[in-house]
Amino acid sequence: MNLYAILLTGLLAGGVSCAAVQGGLLAGLVMRQRQHAGSPDAAISDPPGPPARFTAGLADDLTPVAGFLGGKLLSHTLLGALLGAVGATIQLSVPVRTMIQIGAGVLVIAFALAQLGVPGFRGMIVEPPASWSRLVRGRARSTSAIAPAVLGVASVLVPCGVTLSVEALALTSGSPLTGAAIMAVFVAGTAPLFTVLGYLARKAAGAWRGRLATATGLVVLAMGLYTLNGGLELSGSPLAASRIAESMGFGPAPVTTRAVPDDAPPVSTAADGTQLVVVTAVTGAYRPSNIRVAAGTPTRLVVRSRSADGCVRAFVIASRDIQRILPVDGDTVIDLGVLKPGRLDYSCGMGMYTGHLTVTSVPA
Numbered sequence: 539m540n541l542y543a544i545l546l547t548g549l550l551a552g553g554v555s556c557a558a559v560q561g562g563l564l565a566g567l568v569m570r571q572r573q574h575a576g577s578p579d580a581a582i583s584d585p586p587g588p589p590a591r592f593t594a595g596l597a598d599d600l601t602p603v604a605g606f607l608g609g610k611l612l613s614h615t616l617l618g619a620l621l622g623a624v625g626a627t628i629q630l631s632v633p634v635r636t637m638i639q640i641g642a643g644v645l646v647i648a649f650a651l652a653q654l655g656v657p658g659f660r661g662m663i664v665e666p667p668a669s670w671s672r673l674v675r676g677r678a679r680s681t682s683a684i685a686p687a688v689l690g691v692a693s694v695l696v697p698c699g700v701t702l703s704v705e706a707l708a709l710t711s712g713s714p715l716t717g718a719a720i721m722a723v724f725v726a727g728t729a730p731l732f733t734v735l736g737y738l739a740r741k742a743a744g745a746w747r748g749r750l751a752t753a754t755g756l757v758v759l760a761m762g763l764y765t766l767n768g769g770l771e772l773s774g775s776p777l778a779a780s781r782i783a784e785s786m787g788f789g790p791a792p793v794t795t796r797a798v799p800d801d802a803p804p805v806s807t808a809a810d811g812t813q814l815v816v817v818t819a820v821t822g823a824y825r826p827s828n829i830r831v832a833a834g835t836p837t838r839l840v841v842r843s844r845s846a847d848g849c850v851r852a853f854v855i856a857s858r859d860i861q862r863i864l865p866v867d868g869d870t871v872i873d874l875g876v877l878k879p880g881r882l883d884y885s886c887g888m889g890m891y892t893g894h895l896t897v898t899s900v901p902a
Contacts, residue, residue, distance in 0.1 A: 541723045544704065548727020603733050605683030607725070609690025614721040617694055621708040622717020632856045636772040639889065642695065643766025650759035654752065768889030772856050780892050790828045804829045813837040815874075817884075817893060819846045819853065819864055824884070827893040834899070837874040843867050852887030861887065 651659040704724045708717035770778040776785075783789055804826055806814045813835045818825045819842065831837060841853055843864045851864040855872070864870050874882070877897045885892040 541719060544720055544723045545727045548704075548724040549730065600733070601683050602686040606686035606690040606693075607729050607732060608683075609687035610693050611690075611722060611725045613691045613694040614725045615718045617705070618708040618721030619714040619718035621705060621721075623714040624709075632772065632854055632859045632861060635854075635861075635887065636769050636856065639772060640766060640769035643762055643764075643769055645695070646762030646765055647759060648762075650755050650762050653755035654759070764890075765888075771883075771885050771889035771892050772854065774856055774883050778889075790826070805831055808838075811836070814840060815895065816840045816842055819843045819850045821845065821847045821850060823891055824850065824886075824893040828896060829893075830896045830898060831877065832899075833877050833879045833897045835876065837877050839872040839874050839895075841870040841872065843870070849886040849888045850891050853884065854887055855882065855884045857883065 648659060701724075704720060708720045767779050771780060775781070780789065804816045806816075808814050813832060815829055815831055815837060817829070817839065824841075841862070841864055843851070843866060846864055846866055851866070852861065853864050853870070854861045858874075860872060862870050862872065877895070879897050879899050882895040882897060883892065884894065
């Protein structure tokens, strides 16, 4: 397992993707904490000199971020170990995966509405039990890390971006140690961007508090809707964005030939009469996204990976409860049997990248 590639995934794609959701939640929490700063207990009788004051201030600003990253590292490492341990025998079914994603989307939306101050949601604040605070001997710096740490632990329940693909790698590793290492390295890769976001939120929690809270709340709301839509795409719901777009005439037209003349067509016939359907998986898309195929014919789907990376590697056909982990390069063959007229949807494991087969009675 190339852990260096996992680190780069977290540093680049994973950091941006996760920060859109979890970074907004962290920023909102840090700003709410900042409102309670400056109490009389925090006063110091003998102010330190400039270097010591700067060091102490920097430590105070980074403490909430450290708590969040520590909690996130703990929960994701334990998850990786669990996935590695059960990967050889257990795999989440597509319906369970779909319900988890829809639930996560609803949860993120609720947190966003709370951050925006929408009535009925304002009470949704990540706070540790009061008894936890009594166990903390330190003053403001220790207590300011507790709530972010709780949020960091809970972040494992809020999927984002390429995290699912990394979890799939941990699942297929078949080793608790390898699975834990994969998730730990991935979280380490996301740390720099989270550190910057948390620090900026801490420093901006003054005159800009209201504006920043609104901005991050809107970002979290958008990503919550995006996560929810992914679950709807997985379930084949008519409320999914792609279905709505197609009903309004904005969907892609079904194709039977490639746009590139020297490439193989997406539909062909094998020597045994089986209908072969080729979908190309690249980073960020399945191409073509709509292929017309013939009903009443034994069909094999060939998913051809070409430098595929990220969520596209978790290939799902929800209606058949089929899921495959695609290679970076190479073919994955899936027997679809005899197709009936209608539509057969497929997507990545997060419902972010989708496509479908248009099955007609007329030969393709």
